[in-house]
Each structure stands twice: as C-alpha cells, then as structure tokens.
Amino acid sequence: MNPTHIARCAQLAMVLEVSATPKPGNIDRDHNYTDTRFEHFLASAVGVYPILEKAACAGSGVGSFIRQAVLESARWQSGGNTHFGAFILLIPLVMAGGACEDEAGECLREKLERVVKETTVDDAAELYLAFSDAKVRVKPVDDLDLSDSASVDKIKEQGLTLFDMMEMSAGYDIIAEEWVKSFPKTFECARLIKEKIKAHSINDAIVLTFMEMLARNKDTFIQTKFDSKKAEEVSRRAAIILQKGGGDMEVMRNDIHAFDRELLDEGVNPGSTADIIIAGLFVSLFEGMRF
Numbered sequence: 001m002n003p004t005h006i007a008r009c010a011q012l013a014m015v016l017e018v019s020a021t022p023k024p025g026n027i028d029r030d031h032n033y034t035d036t037r038f039e040h041f042l043a044s045a046v047g048v049y050p051i052l053e054k055a056a057c058a059g060s061g062v063g064s065f066i067r068q069a070v071l072e073s074a075r076w077q078s079g080g081n082t083h084f085g086a087f088i089l090l091i092p093l094v095m096a097g098g099a100c101e102d103e104a105g106e107c108l109r110e111k112l113e114r115v116v117k118e119t120t121v122d123d124a125a126e127l128y129l130a131f132s133d134a135k136v137r138v139k140p141v142d143d144l145d146l147s148d149s150a151s152v153d154k155i156k157e158q159g160l161t162l163f164d165m166m167e168m169s170a171g172y173d174i175i176a177e178e179w180v181k182s183f184p185k186t187f188e189c190a191r192l193i194k195e196k197i198k199a200h201s202i203n204d205a206i207v208l209t210f211m212e213m214l215a216r217n218k219d220t221f222i223q224t225k226f227d228s229k230k231a232e233e234v235s236r237r238a239a240i241i242l243q244k245g246g247g248d249m250e251v252m253r254n255d256i257h258a259f260d261r262e263l264l265d266e267g268v269n270p271g272s273t274a275d276i277i278i279a280g281l282f283v284s285l286f287e288g289m290r291f
Contacts, residue, residue: 040079189280
C-alpha cells in the first residue's frame, strides 16, 4: 500500500488519542503536566512523519526505526518521552501495513506476525539504546540493565533478537505482551472503536474504549511508577464507572471527569493504555474507518 497513506494513519492515530478528553490521568486537550504539554504530543506526532513513511517502505530494521522515531520526536519538542511505547507498537504495524496490498485485516495480522518474529539481534540492540535515549523508566530484564552500557554487548553475545527480548518482558509488560501474542489488545481496541463510532463521536468512542481497556488490563506504566496494587485499583475503579454507567457516555461523563481529576492529583498516568489506544486507532484507520 501507499507508504504516505500508512504514515498518515499512524500520525492521525497519535493526534486523535492525545486530543480525546476526558482520558483519566493522561494529557489531553484540556490539561497538561508540569513539564509535558498537549502541544508536545502534537509536535511529536507531526515530527516523526518521515520516519513512519520510511518504515512503511521497509522490510526490516524495526529496532532502528523505533529508535529513529524516538530521536526525531525529541528533536521537535522538549516535553520528554511522549510516544515511546506507541512507537514500539506503531512501527511494526506501519511496516506490516506497507507490505499489504489492500486494507484487509487478515493481511495486516499476517504481515505483522512476520515483522515481529523476524527481528534480529541488531533490532534488540537498537531498541535497548532507544530506551536509554528516551530516558524511559523500565524494569530490568534478567541481567540486562539500561544503566549499564555493557548490556548491548551482552545482547549481542547471547544472540538475543528483539522478539526474544519481548518474550522476556511479556509477563509484566502489556506492550511486550502485544508483540508476543500477535497484538490481541490492539485489534480488540480497533474493534471497539469501530463499533462505538456508530453511535458516538470519535472523541467519545476513544474515551469509552480507553475506559474499557483500562478496566480489563493493569496498566504497565502505573505498575512501573507505583506498583501492581495501584494498577489493580485503577482498573477496578474504571470497571465500576463503566458498570454504573451502563455504556451511556452522558451518564458516565461526570464520573469520568472526577476519575480524571483523582488520577491527575495523584500523578497516576495510564500511559500504556494510551499506547494501545494509538495502535488500535491505527488499525481502525488502516482498515478504512472515517468519522
């Protein structure tokens, strides 16, 4: 498919996600963090376009493209890590989309599985360097520590591919789990968005899907910053709001706003859930969703 079209789908997915409000605990068009603002996310989404377009034309090099996206994002804004997790999901999706001849979902799934499973040791090393470039907080994998520059040498010595690295992290990281299990949450997210867009605005379809995904899955970013108990508490709170509202956005809107304020006051950011939303939006747009 046309790489320009693929890159636009990815870019629009990032813009739609950050614009949706209220998205509990996350930056959106209505509020910012102290050091990171809504505009930083917009600048990142716009700035990485050339990398996305190149990735859509490529048959390999997923780790390098993720790192290039991280570095290019940083060149366009000073708000720090805006889309790191999203890039880990988007780059293989973009590469898979570029290898498809049409918008069929089965083609995307098939090509995606090939992209992630055919990764190399160099891909693993590039992603590891990207974590360091972005100063992303992450749980050490076995004896591989991001603060230790020798870790890249260990990756090469052990012959670990990027897929191997994801398998090692899948038990506690939902982004890595997506890679290992063929992106089930991403495609489920896409299904939910396309279903909800029939009765809701794109904003509300995204917010409702965000709430459902958060209710079903402990957010890795919250677990890393706080602990598993906090992540469970946030998911349980989201589930209670959804059950109380019965799927009616107007009934839930005030409760979602209140939940948003609570998480912001506590500094709780369901960032991994936002990354899944971006990936799901890409799939929805790739498959022809318009609003």
